[in-house]
Amino acid sequence: MRKLLGRTAFAAVSLAFATEAMATEWNVSLWGKRRAFTEHVEKLAELVSEKTNGEFTLNISYGGLSKNTENLDGIAIGAFEMAQFCAGYHRDKNPSITVLELPFLGVTSLEQEIALSKAVxxxxxxxxxxxxxxxxxLMPSPLPQYNLVGVGDAPTTLADFEGLSVRATGGIGAAMETIGAVPTSMSATEVRQAMDSGIVKAVSFAPHAHMSFGTIENGKWWTTNLNPGTVNCPVVVNTPALESLPEAHREALLGSVDEALAYYVDYYNNQTMAAWGPALEERGIEQVTFSDEEIAAFKEAAAAPAAAxxxxxxxxxxxxAQELYDLVTGMIAGES
Known part of the structure; x- marks a missing residue:
């Protein structure tokens, strides 16, 4: 009986070790709070857990692991296995993907943004x-064209942007500079305080971020059709961590990307954008629409010089660089 119990105990311990050995936990560094911008990561975690019967879990942290501007550095040293960041936060560290942030590329949908990002x-x-x-x-975080929420008098022509301090990163900042605005680059989590204190008078964001980071709480106006561009914010994984995953876990992760992105697009289009119009109207925010002629002049002033x-x-x-630019613009021209 003692031998039988001994073997049973050994088998139980062995099974416990085997189960522990098969389990994989990854830490994921995001920022802010759960919002449209992070729904594909949340969905990915759900799918990976389902496909591996809970053996592979993604532990998502909103700011607890790193500053958003330091997520790529955290990936580099293996501080966590997965992270999201925006190319414009540190252009020198990821110059190749900043081609996707050039102004007035002419992207018209989240689906197109995904296709372009994947190609690059x-x-x-x-x-x-x-x-x-x-x-x-691993995957992009596709965003619609950015527009501005601002305080003070609403601009009625592009000339009214002269001297206006604007939070705008990457190519959007360069574009705003061509019409006399003064762009300031800062992370999303710093924006509300900068707006409240008067450091910036307007903020360039996609709709979800204007809602998530509170710019519409004291904003007075919104540009409906400035559409200077967007930012590119990929989700990346630490390469050694990816390579060391058991094959089944790696397949579960990589095989869930497209489904996670499809969920994200549906969420953004049908929930975030559905809430955007009412959010502006409830707060009495003036909607500013520029003429076709002014938008054409803005594009002419900003697009070609920024690309060159x-x-x-x-x-x-x-x-x-020319090859990357031609890849992006060629794909857009092919779809238009």
Missing amino acids: YQHPATQEDLARWDATL AWIEENTARGLP
């Missing part, structure tokens, strides 16, 4: 660029 992410030069940080690009400068700067870095 799969380019060898982009993968080599992110490999410097031990980062593998980006190509020159990043060719000097050793990137195939």
